[in-house]
Amino acid sequence: MHTTATHCPYCALQCGMNLRPAAGEAGESAVEVVEREDFPVNRGALCGKGRTAPALLSSRVRLTEPLIRTHATGTLEPATWEEALDAIAEGLGRTRRAHGPDAVGVFGGGGLTNEKAYALGKFARVALGTSQIDYNGRFCMSSAAAAHQRAFGLDRGLPFPLEDIPRTGCVILVGSNLAETMPPALRYLTELKENGGTLIVIDPRRTRTAAQADLHLAPRPGTDLALALGLLHLVVAEGHTDEAFIAERTTGWEEARAAAMAHWPELVERITGVPVPRLREAVSMFCTPSSAMVLTARGPEQQAKGTDTVSAWINLCLATGRAGRPHSGYGCLTGQGNGQGGREHGQKADQLPGYRKLTDPAARAHVAAVWGVDPDSLPGPGRSAYELLDALGGDVRALLLMGSNPVVSAPHASRIEDRIRSLEFLAVADVVLSETAALADVVLPVTQWAEETGTTTNLEGRVLLRRQALTPPPGVRSDLHVLHGLAARLGIDKGFPEDPEEVFAELRRASAGGPADYSGISYRAIEEHQGVFWPCPEDTPGPGTRRLFLDRFATDDGRARFIPVAHRESAELPDADYPVLLTTGRVVSQYQSGAQTRRVPELNAAAPEAFVEIHPRLADRIGAVEGAPLAVTSRRGRAVAPARITDTIRPDTVFMPFHWPGEGRANTLTNPALDPVSRMPEFKTCAVRVEPADAAAGS
Template identity: 45%
Template sequence: MSDFLKHFRTEQLEKGKEKIMDTKCPYCSVQCTMSLIEEKIITRKRFKAKPNKSDPTSEGRLCIKGVNAHQHVISNERVTHPLIKIDGEFVKIPWELALEYIAEQFKTIQREDGKDAVAAYGGGSLTNEEAYLLGKFARVGLQTKHIDYNGRFCMSAAATAANHAFGIDRGLTNGLHEIKDAKCIILAGTNIADCQPTILPYFRKAKKNGAYIIVIDPRETGTSKLADLHLQVKPGKDAYIANGMLKVLSDEGFLDEEFIKNRTDGFDHVLADLPSIDLEEMAQQSGVSAEQIKLAARKYGEAETGFLFTARGVEQHANGYENVRHFLNLVLGTGKIGKHACGYGAITGQGNGQGGREHGQKADQLPGYRSIENKEHREYIAKVWGIDEKDLPGKGVSAYEMMEAIDQEEITAMLVMASNPVVSNPNSIFVEKALKKLRFLVVVDMFVSETAELADLILPSSSYLEDEGTMTNLEGRVTLRKAERPMPKGVKHDWEILCDLASALGKKEGFSFSKAEEIFEELRLASKEGIADYSGITYNRIKEVGIIWPCPDTNHPGTPRLFDSSFSHRDGKAKFYPVQVSRQFPEISDEFPILLTTGRLMEHYLTGVQTRRSPDLLSRAKEPLLEIHPDTAATYGIDNGALFQIDSKQGSMIIRSNYSDKIRRDTVFAPFHWGDSQSINRVTSPALDPFCKMPEFKVCPIRVSPLVERKLVHQGQGGKQNETVDQGSS
């Protein structure tokens, strides 16, 4: 064989080799593990995702997003150099110049406008290390009080409710493996079939074992198909169902009086108010019949074991906190918590939505779920960070309130990392106008997102395949995500960028980390003896299956179930919440006669910055579609598949219709994964929950208008269309 042929054959064999990368899906809170096989055949690369059957959470399952997650990593749209905007165009510049320019701008703005004029805006997809470091960078590197993150729009209602009711916020109070043994399961405002499909088999097993499943949702979904009872609630009126059920549980003797007496506080006030709860009024308000409310209460009350889960359908309201508290009254009233197959769960949405809110990204938090307003907590973290407690900034404001502060020119510069606030915030037309007022905007992202388009400077960040670190899934399981794919040249990890920026600002001390594990070691110390205690967790201990926090020492196995004997308040007791619903709800009117609610699709994640750059995912869901009942569509002259306009008090957007008889006639549904004119948050309300500052995403009165005007003759709601005359384009 000639030397040429030998060389050619060797080269082809080399090119045909497989590379196997152990990793995690970067998307939802299940954090499914997998092996991604990269095969190089001649000059072409082929990828295949293989699920990890030993994963204790997903049990060897992947959904369509996980299978195709790698596609955005290899997209030719990735940003691979710092980009500065000159005369409206982005131009490549060296990292050294970019960092120097950012430091100069931040220093100048803080000198002229004050320390708090610079803000940091984070994301629930950052690793624990990066979330922790962003909080430290804001408070030590920038010395600003202004930091919050997009998780404010995900878990804040449930987190605040759980903290107040139980004294601790962890997504699930029990491990997922206990679900199969529950005899009744309530799924309130959660569509796990589309949002967390790889855990749906836990609920199927429960049903096979005899569980009675109740789903509370305005729409029929893949999850409601599993239900024995579907309560098709009016959007936002979930608390009326919960209070109606509590009334039935009390009247019919289903309450656990011993549990209430020994392990809870505040029930006397609830008991005093229960006589004022009228079941027929609860039915009228919620849109669910009194008989259905009775049936749901009886099934939950008589079940020996049971779980209650909530998610964004219950939580993304200006009364989301109270919604959750009312449902927690059911859990506490029946004593279904703190024992096998009995508990509560808030189904986390973002990949690291749990860990992201535990270590300092929220305006009011310090690492370990400590409070920034607690002097003892402040002193401890200041000592870990090597600063004086007096130099630690105070409490800032929530994510949307930062946009209002920008509009008022209280914030004049911002660093955005792993988030796309132009699309994810409510009232996004206002948000975009506000961001354009900034003197200086830096965005750290893999792509030129809708927010990055407004930036003065973009910094390129690494992907999930390239960035090692820990993530905390919906169980509270801290796991290690390996990074076995090299970064593109010119890209940095988010934590590296923060360290470099701190150094450029003259704050190198405290930010001289060389790898993610070093940051985690400091996080362990910072979380020690906090509510979210990670101090007993190490990279070595979590290589395989992870550990569920709290884990206070390296010999501790973790805590899959909370509250076996005590809750986390000082007195060890859980707290009931008053049953009265005081909120004035958004109401339909002649001008805005339909209720809009929003949510997720299985194919996409958050604002779609990554999933819309996955060809296989985009081909399955190319554009947002408005789910509308055919009778409702006929009333307003909306043809199936037609483009039309939605208007609210906040603004307008264009969307295509999709007829469905699986939704209430007074309600329409739209996904939130698209930007620009297709962003549904152009119309959503900025009303905020007073307890947790969650915006009102799930209820917004709107009107729908065809892009071609028509003259219609109705017979009331859902009436027949008798005459149609084209009037020309609007």
């Protein structure tokens, strides 16, 4: 039977899979997943989400016709595509005419293909003329991106392919639970250990990933910055610095060293709770082999000091010569399926395609020439994601939202839900009726991964191609069709094609010469090389740049920059009223806000509801019982979910997954305090009070 080579619609591994026709429900075409062993990232392995992804293609769980909210009943009712697009164009146009272009906002998603992310950024700036555009990838790895930029001059999640991980001598994995967030990637850590390498996992919980570590450090949430500085202090004190590398390939070492030396081991132990002997053991494991890596994820990044925290881990790599060399380096494990590509091509508030800065006159001129507009007509940078959402109903009166569910995924979610409800007009394009889409004035049903062709860029910077395997249902159309139709209704007849390959060809021209140069990448080259790594200039087509920084860093002088940083406390600390720390994360059978995975029976059966993970000592103190509902209260709200009592978490910390709406919504509690550089919210730590739900109700 004919099979179509494509990629999983979920995380940033973008695992390869084949799709082949299968028996479907009456009137529906269907596909089933077949292993694709030739794709190097996963070699055929898939997690449960990937294997069950075709379940979302069923008309029983998805949107199949446009919906418009009627004035008479206030409910969403079926409409034609012409009616729906007319209503959106009228709603956005009316707001723009009455209050100016910045009264209209655009919010995108890290799951959109490169083509759609590019077209959405162009639509915001050319068709709407608004600066108010950002995307949920700001909540993913923006702190790591900012730290990458200021240290290396370039941000690519991993500056080396995943295949290099088993070849290094030691990996420090900070704030990542790969066993549940990216299960097929766990084999790289298994192979690392089989090859004689060692694994250090840093996480306040003894997760399934931490259980495989040679050394597990469990710091208090929000103290990763102090931990990294303490390790660098010991590196200096014990003579493990690579002085030749520092002299030849870096700048700023003296200031960074002085900052680290102020964080002596005993102080770091008091801050983090990690004993000094464990700190010394980690330094020995990291510095003994000839190569080593640090990989960070959301744990250290989703903090109000996330950029400085990542900078501290980069400083550790630079001081020990573990960067810009084979099988060594710092990398970020991007989370969302196209979190990397989504910000490279114009979806982010301050960027133009090719990772160009919106404030750079040369960048504006180049992109404007490709778009056929005056550079002066392009708006400047807008608000970051949370700030944009927080402005809804105020300065920003109308919103076009594609592929995101902030009612569940945004910090201080109850406030963001209120802000969304206060909009004069909301249009949502999505594959399901998410909690956010249910609040919209117009909802558009759009195509899914198996029903469209387009590219994504995985956590390695490998540009991949998803090929259409199915014809979408009659009432479903692509996001590119949406933007084409809206642009035409707003008076722009050209520049928004519906053919993804035509959009990609324009993206290539817009990115040419930029930091994320895709100009040498084509659909054919992607298929020939199992993906093409950017940068890939037009004059050097082929597999692209698999490994960055081996000869020079992407700074003006080719040297990496040490950034002097110092520990500072989290934005919110425990006190008498809120004495416990909350940290949040994922479970293996759900994804992001759960809007899609909660509709897959197999996944929902494995993880049907939220829960509160709590240590036995804390459980005894408050009278918590396994499985009984616990009330978790922060300064922003209250969530209720069953207790899971386990000794795999710190006694001063509780954990909640963030995939569910309703009373178990973890993001009702989380703190929107923002990193001053990346504007990342502090999802990973806030102060809470925990008590049995019946006692809380009685009080």
